[in-house]
Amino acid sequence: MIVCSAVGKRYPGGLTALDGVSCEIKAGEMVFVTGHSGAGKSTLVKLIAAIDRPTSGSIVVNGQNLSALRGSALPYLRRNFGLVFQDQKLLFDRSALENVLLPLAITGTPIGDATRRAQAALDKVGLLDRAKANPIALSGGEQQRLAIARAVVNRPAILIADEPSANLDSDSAAEIFAIFRAFHQVGVTVIIATHDPLWSESPDGRALHLAHGRLLT
Amino acid sequence: MSAWINQHRAALRDALRRLASSPLNTLLSLFVIGIALTLPAAGWLLIDNAQNAASSAAGTQQISLFMALDADKKALAEIESRLKLEMADRWRFVSREEAIKHMEATAGMGELIASLPKNPLPDAFIVEPLDVAPAAMEKLAANFREWPRVEHVQLDSGWVKRFDALLRIGRLGVGMLAAVFAMALVVVTFNTIRLQILAHATEIEVARLIGATDAWIRRPFTYFGALQGGLGGLFSALLLAIGSSLLAEPVSELAVLYGASFGLQGPSAGLTGLLTGAGATLGWLGAQISVSLSLRQHR
Numbered sequence: 001m002i003v004c005s006a007v008g009k010r011y012p013g014g015l016t017a018l019d020g021v022s023c024e025i026k027a028g029e030m031v032f033v034t035g036h037s038g039a040g041k042s043t044l045v046k047l048i049a050a051i052d053r054p055t056s057g058s059i060v061v062n063g064q065n066l067s068a069l070r071g072s073a074l075p076y077l078r079r080n081f082g083l084v085f086q087d088q089k090l091l092f093d094r095s096a097l098e099n100v101l102l103p104l105a106i107t108g109t110p111i112g113d114a115t116r117r118a119q120a121a122l123d124k125v126g127l128l129d130r131a132k133a134n135p136i137a138l139s140g141g142e143q144q145r146l147a148i149a150r151a152v153v154n155r156p157a158i159l160i161a162d163e164p165s166a167n168l169d170s171d172s173a174a175e176i177f178a179i180f181r182a183f184h185q186v187g188v189t190v191i192i193a194t195h196d197p198l199w200s201e202s203p204d205g206r207a208l209h210l211a212h213g214r215l216l217t
Numbered sequence: 218m219s220a221w222i223n224q225h226r227a228a229l230r231d232a233l234r235r236l237a238s239s240p241l242n243t244l245l246s247l248f249v250i251g252i253a254l255t256l257p258a259a260g261w262l263l264i265d266n267a268q269n270a271a272s273s274a275a276g277t278q279q280i281s282l283f284m285a286l287d288a289d290k291k292a293l294a295e296i297e298s299r300l301k302l303e304m305a306d307r308w309r310f311v312s313r314e315e316a317i318k319h320m321e322a323t324a325g326m327g328e329l330i331a332s333l334p335k336n337p338l339p340d341a342f343i344v345e346p347l348d349v350a351p352a353a354m355e356k357l358a359a360n361f362r363e364w365p366r367v368e369h370v371q372l373d374s375g376w377v378k379r380f381d382a383l384l385r386i387g388r389l390g391v392g393m394l395a396a397v398f399a400m401a402l403v404v405v406t407f408n409t410i411r412l413q414i415l416a417h418a419t420e421i422e423v424a425r426l427i428g429a430t431d432a433w434i435r436r437p438f439t440y441f442g443a444l445q446g447g448l449g450g451l452f453s454a455l456l457l458a459i460g461s462s463l464l465a466e467p468v469s470e471l472a473v474l475y476g477a478s479f480g481l482q483g484p485s486a487g488l489t490g491l492l493t494g495a496g497a498t499l500g501w502l503g504a505q506i507s508v509s510l511s512l513r514q515h516r
Binding site for chain 2: 051072075076077081089091093102105106108109110111150151
């Protein structure tokens with residue numbers, strides 16, 4: 001489903017974030033990208049999600065080479081992904097429900113259908129009773145769960161999360177992990193960048209260890 | 218297809234919500250746009266009314282053909298047959314006897330006419346052409362001058378020509394004014410939308426990351442620009458209607474003093490539609506430029 005071949009990323013100024021990373025992620029897998037701070041975890045998931053472009057090598061998602069993709073095709077590719085960001089990127093000018101509605105508005109889903117699906121997504125992460133709340137009024141763990149609800153409302157085939165348990169206490173982190181696992185169990189490909197060893201030692205997942213931009217196997 | 222309609226409906230709803238969410242800003246923008254459109258539209262209305270007044274004062278436009286004093290019946294018949302051929306029935310004959318009787322009847326002229334040894338007036342033909350455009354009239358008159366035994370062709374269009382030239386300058390001025398204010402309208406919308414984009418920066422960033430196309434991001438802003446411009450256009454039509462209804466009475470009083478029947482016309486449905494359409498188009502354009510520029514910057 002996702003094939004990285006000798007992927008390198010060098011930032012302007014000479015910092016090499018990734019160097020010759022090759023890996024394959026199959027459909028339905030749960031993969032943890034781990035490593036020390038600055039090892040290139042975030043960079044790798046950003047490249048896979050087509051948020052950034054590699055400076056060398058290629059990434060192929062669902063048979064599409066991301067480097068060869070035209071800018072106008074990018075939005076449609078992104079709709080295959082559910083993205084959970086490190087800083088969540090929630091919109092504080094609207095309710096939790098309206099945050100989850102955004103991806104459906106982008107695809108032009110009729111409002112009635114969209115509302116039902118958004119409520120189902122909120123239910124899945126245990127936030128249905130907070131649907132009308134502004135995200136600012138939610139706790140850190142709740143905000144992260146809201147971000148997950150927004151990521152999965154379009155039923156993406158690939159769920160990508162960048163440090164989803166950063167800034168969370170261990171109880172909230174465990175809740176979040178259980179949610180990702182549930183999606184993995186229903187067949188969603190899950191890719192999580194994390195520094196939390198508890199996650200990467202999970203038996204149903206596979207770990208990709210990065211150190212200084214290189215893959216350790 | 219239905220997804221596309223849903224997206225447009227959502228964008229329109231979004232734009233309306235943004236208009237309603239800051240009524241003071243909206244009102245101020247409508248004022249600026251309305252006034253910017255009112256000035257050239259008022260000029261246009263003025264010229265339109267001046268033209269109406271002129272044509273009602275001028276009555277029907279005529280060309281007079283005066284025959285030579287010694288022109289005989291045969292010469293008259295010749296001209297008659299030519300006029301029949303070229304002007305159909307849009308002409309009449311005024312004999313020299315008729316003309317002098319008409320003059321005698323005019324106050325103060327009777328004694329003068331009586332003192333004359335013989336009738337000094339020629340036979341004449343009065344032509345009322347269909348096409349009263351100055352150039353056409355001039356051409357016709359030149360044609361008549363070539364005819365045999367026609368002594369003098371009088372075309373009373375000198376002042377019409379002058380007035381026409383004046384109106385043309387006026388129209389040109391109004392056109393230039395309109396161009397300048399159209400640019401102002403585009404710039405005003407550009408700026409409003411730029412500020413809105415700044416306010417919605419996070420939303421745009423998130424929407425992009427989760428698969429929004431540029432068109433989707435642009436849509437609520439262009440709808441906003443078009444709505445704001447269109448409403449501004451309606452507002453300017455309202456200003457014009459108020460202005461011309463205030464002026465209507467003094468103008469018709471003035472017209473009565475000049476013995477003319479002339480009423481000031483307010484903005485027609487056509488002009489109202491034109492203003493609304495122009496406002497909407499220009500607003501859309503300003504928004505389009507603004508969003509495209511900032512989307513390119515933040516790629």
